[in-house]
Amino acid sequence: MESMGLVDGPGNRTLFFLQGCPLRCAYCHNPDAITTSGGKEITPEDILKTARRYRTYHGEEGGITFSGGEPLLQGEFLYEALEKLKNDGFNTCVDTSGIGNPKYYSKIMPLIDVMLLDVKAFDEESFKDICRGDLSVYLKFIRDLEKYGFQGMIWARHVMVPGLTDNKESMEKFVEILEPVKNRVERIEILPYHTAGVKKYEELKIPYRLEGVEPMDKDKAKELEIYTNKYFTESLHKERVEEAKKKQKKAKNILQNERDLKEKDKALIEEIKSLPLLKGISSEKMEEVLKEIHIIKKNTNDYVFQTDDEASYMYLILKGQVKIFYNTIDGKEQIFYIYRDQDFVGGLNLLEHESYLYNGQALTDCEIISIPREVFEEYILTNPESLKIILKMSFERIRWAEDLIQRLSTSNASMKTAGLLLRLKNSIGVETEEGIKLELSLNREELGNYSGLTRETVTRKLGEFKELGYIDLIGNKIILIKDLEALEDFVF
Ligand code: SF4
Structure with a gap:
């Protein structure tokens, strides 16, 4: 746990690090958090208690962030903790690599205000290479986020390693990957690779895969971060212009007969x-x-x-x-x-x-x-x-x-048909000597759509009303109302 984090989500935050991660990132600076064993066992109630203790530090924007490891791996716990926090009015944030336990996604996602979305790499091979993960699983996660009920904002993040993705072409691919969630992306961050975690590898006697790679130049990372953000907003803008053009074209078609x-x-x-x-x-x-x-x-x-x-x-x-x-x-x-x-x-x-x-x-x-x-x-x-x-x-x-609501909610087809005829009488009825004439521009199917009945039922009911002498049918297009009171009796 970290009581005062300033970079992992908006405002001042209290951070909880959940143990266990399915990935094996070459630059992971928490190798001790990767295995599911270890750490300290706590309950969702403990999380809420701690969160309440630090509430005054959070200010208007801040709140609670879950990081790891991979928080989505402990789905049940995360869901219960988030639910308690949301019920208590906390802003919630989850830092994820997008590879967790899908079983709880639809419960968890609606409870997240901000997602710190790590984007490890931008093509299948590099993804496997850098974090030993499957890019297709990650892409599916992004595609399905809204389907799982995610309504929050996204801070997209990428750890930039020199010689791997420190170029504009990679940053453009980064933006492309965000396409399915682009309307939720609030900022894009480039985190320069550093070697602060190397010692832990030595202590744990785990081979370090980026041995000899220099830390990422911070200025260059910043430059590329600015480039990526600009590229992202420009592509959003381009898309909006395209959409506006399409709409204009549609509007022109609609108004083509205008003068x-x-x-x-x-x-x-x-x-x-x-x-x-x-x-x-x-x-x-x-x-x-x-x-x-x-x-x-x-x-x-x-x-x-x-x-x-x-x-x-x-x-x-x-x-x-x-x-x-x-x-x-x-x-x-x-x-x-x-x-x-x-x-x-x-x-x-x-x-x-x-x-x-x-x-x-x-x-x-x-x-x-x-x-x-x-x-x-x-x-x-x-x-x-x-x-x-x-x-x-x-x-x-x-x-x-x-x-209409009343007519649709009643189960009585006679009432629906009578209601329909009365409505048509009010809008297109013409008094004649024989009765009230309805000259229809609707076919039987549309009459059904207007009354909440099927075409067959409307046809059958009109036939019945004709037999009862309430109406007369002249061809398919004219209905003559002969007994208005009888129809009104169905409805009022
Ligand atoms: S996703 Fe995070 S915790 Fe998991 S291996 Fe990668 S850097 Fe480490």
């Missing part, structure tokens, strides 16, 4: 001005709005936006219908809403500056106005009438979502 309003669009301009959401905007401001908005034409099945797209526009539907849905983990499509003329989508995402959680796809050929975020914030959010409409529609959507 500005022209003088000749007089009728269209009047239609836009009279849209309830834009109605209260003064004519002066409206001129500005008209300059900034665009008209997008979408064909049936085209996407208006997709999950994870950055929300930069509010979409206001002029003509047509758009379904809002997401794909569940079992691959099914769950439809939440069907929007049509004068409905808007995306307002909340603009307010929250967040990406879309769902997909928006045209159910019919559509004409949609795209309103850029800046226009939304400057002209719509500041207009009381628009705000009232946004609020009203938001409440309606909350009510609808509650209704």
